[in-house]
Amino acid sequence: MNNVTLVGRLTQDPEIKELNDGTFRTIINVAVSRDYRNSEGVYDADFIKCVLWNGIASATKDYCRKGDVVGIKGKLQSRNYETDNKEKKYVLEVIAEKVTFLSSKKADE
Numbered sequence: 001m002n003n004v005t006l007v008g009r010l011t012q013d014p015e016i017k018e019l020n021d022g023t024f025r026t027i028i029n030v031a032v033s034r035d036y037r038n039s040e041g042v043y044d045a046d047f048i049k050c051v052l053w054n055g056i057a058s059a060t061k062d063y064c065r066k067g068d069v070v071g072i073k074g075k076l077q078s079r080n081y082e083t084d085n086k087e088k089k090y091v092l093e094v095i096a097e098k099v100t101f102l103s104s105k106k107a108d109e
Helices: 054-063
Strands: 004-010 016-018 024-037 043-053 069-082 088-103
Touching: 004 043, 004 088, 016 054, 024 054, 043 054, 043 069, 054 088
Parallel strands: 043 088
Antiparallel strands: 004 024, 004 069, 016 024, 024 043, 069 088
């Protein structure tokens, strides 16, 4: 079973891109706090790349901004590609199936 559930803050404003086949894609990074403090007494965070498609991508771009808290339900996907200089890169990302807008940074202030 491949299920991922995240709650975190957007690290930047979502930007949507239309691909050659007419589909829309947004790639966001979500800062998810760990549930324990490090040796300095500070909560660390993981920065997780999430890919959103079509309607989910459009809604997230329209309603979310940097700093907003979102919930993401999706699946983990790994892929690899080769750079121009023949170096192989590996990517692990979350493919979002549902995004829930939990709170806006503006509303918190």
